[in-house]
Amino acid sequence: MKPLVYLDHAATSWPKPPEVMQAMQAAMAEAAANPGRGSHQMAVKASRVLFETRRVLSRLFKVSNPNDVVFTHNTTEALNLAIKGLLQEGDYVVATMVEHNSVRRPLEFLRRTLGIKVEYIPVNGQGELDQRRLKEALAKRPKLVVCSHSSNLLGSILPIAEIGKMAHEQGAVFLVDAAQSAGCLEIDVNVMHIDLLAFPGHKGLLGPQGTGGLYISPTIDLEPLMHGGTGSQSEEIEQPAVRPDRYEAGTPNTIGISGLRAGVEKILEISTSRIYQHEWNLTQRIMEGIQDIQGLRILGPDLRKPKTGIVSFVSSEMDSSEIAFRLDREYGIAVRAGMHCTPLAHEAAQTLQTGAVRASVGIDSTIEEAGILVDALKRICGRA
The missing domain is CATH 3.40.640.10 (Type I PLP-dependent aspartate aminotransferase-like (Major domain))
Structure with missing residues (x-):
């Protein structure tokens, strides 16, 4: 394990x-x-x-x-x-x-x-x-x-x-x-x-x-x-x-x-301000690392824009559930795939038919863990 x-x-x-x-x-x-x-x-x-x-x-x-x-x-x-x-x-x-x-x-x-x-x-x-x-x-x-x-x-x-x-x-x-x-x-x-x-x-x-x-x-x-x-x-x-x-x-x-x-x-x-800054830094690390992966589309605010500790994405080459499954079984990374109980937001993001993979960081998440996710996605979804 x-x-x-x-x-x-x-x-x-x-x-x-x-x-x-x-x-x-x-x-x-x-x-x-x-x-x-x-x-x-x-x-x-x-x-x-x-x-x-x-x-x-x-x-x-x-x-x-x-x-x-x-x-x-x-x-x-x-x-x-x-x-x-x-x-x-x-x-x-x-x-x-x-x-x-x-x-x-x-x-x-x-x-x-x-x-x-x-x-x-x-x-x-x-x-x-x-x-x-x-x-x-x-x-x-x-x-x-x-x-x-x-x-x-x-x-x-x-x-x-x-x-x-x-x-x-x-x-x-x-x-x-x-x-x-x-x-x-x-x-x-x-x-x-x-x-x-x-x-x-x-x-x-x-x-x-x-x-x-x-x-x-x-x-x-x-x-x-x-x-x-x-x-x-x-x-x-x-x-x-x-x-x-x-x-x-x-x-x-x-x-x-x-x-x-x-x-x-x-x-x-x-303090909430320090927690927000920590989580924002991690989302930026993840987004920077996966933005050039072929067929991968990051949802929500662009790089360097305000956002909470969530990075959701879809791949045109692979089903979201398969990505989440492989992250878990092959790399020990826990993320969530699917509709996330918010179908209207998926409609806005044009992912209502596919769902999405969501990686979300927290107060104890580290820059090393963000890097592990990035490396795993590069291997799973193709060479950057």
Whole structure:
């Protein structure tokens, strides 16, 4: 077995920092009771884990009140809570062609069941929004504007602050999918006019799978996605109005959330700007190394343009799945091939029929690993 070169961080970051695993072990040993459901010492420790994690997330995203950060199992659940908790029959929504299925499928479900109207703003092959179409759509005064901060296929970065300002000028609620940006791009919910911010714990925030969350502006009340026990106002038949209990029915993933706290603390220690620069440098190394391989086309922003740590490509000579398979079996390199749950972005990139190979770097990726990928692709796809 060759040493694993892990380049699938856009799906899940790995390996996790030692601090994350240590925090989870400590929580399992010392804080594994139900938070908010008891007054004994271990229950209090569990409650403290949740609060401290909300606090560090609030520091990262510049949130004023930690109780406006609610925990979910992943970004998908957070997006479903935001979309289904806000929209009503006949509402009009503006989204983009780089949205993940975690946005598109809930919207299409509500289109079918509630008759909402949805417009997806086109992007070009670089992942840049059609500004004219965006302004025309916003002039129709949508109820909600949904935007991915960074495409999980193209790596393009959308102008969130500008879009948020435009959305608010038209009275719209602004929801941002930070699945590919949390932990590597600066996010300020106030400066960027973000009302709802969905984020994963298991990607750039370095936490374990099964963690994530949603920031909910204090000006917005969503209908809960889940109903059940919260440990508060148990005598009432309705979900409590108080946050975060209103949106966190059932026993939370305290162990995982403890690991998430350690991951976010690591991000705050290093800084998102340093992480972004590190990952950008690696993408440039990969793009420079493979740009002259015959038949290979790199998707998304050109060399030296801003982008997150993603390099996707297609070959006119070989199927994307075969490339990924051979990288894994022959060179011990983990990448991902296929549609990446974002068919509209593939449509924009003209890869809807072929899919693409996606290599994605992370905080622990190295320039040596980038070189190993480049060398392997030259051997697999042909001489440069």
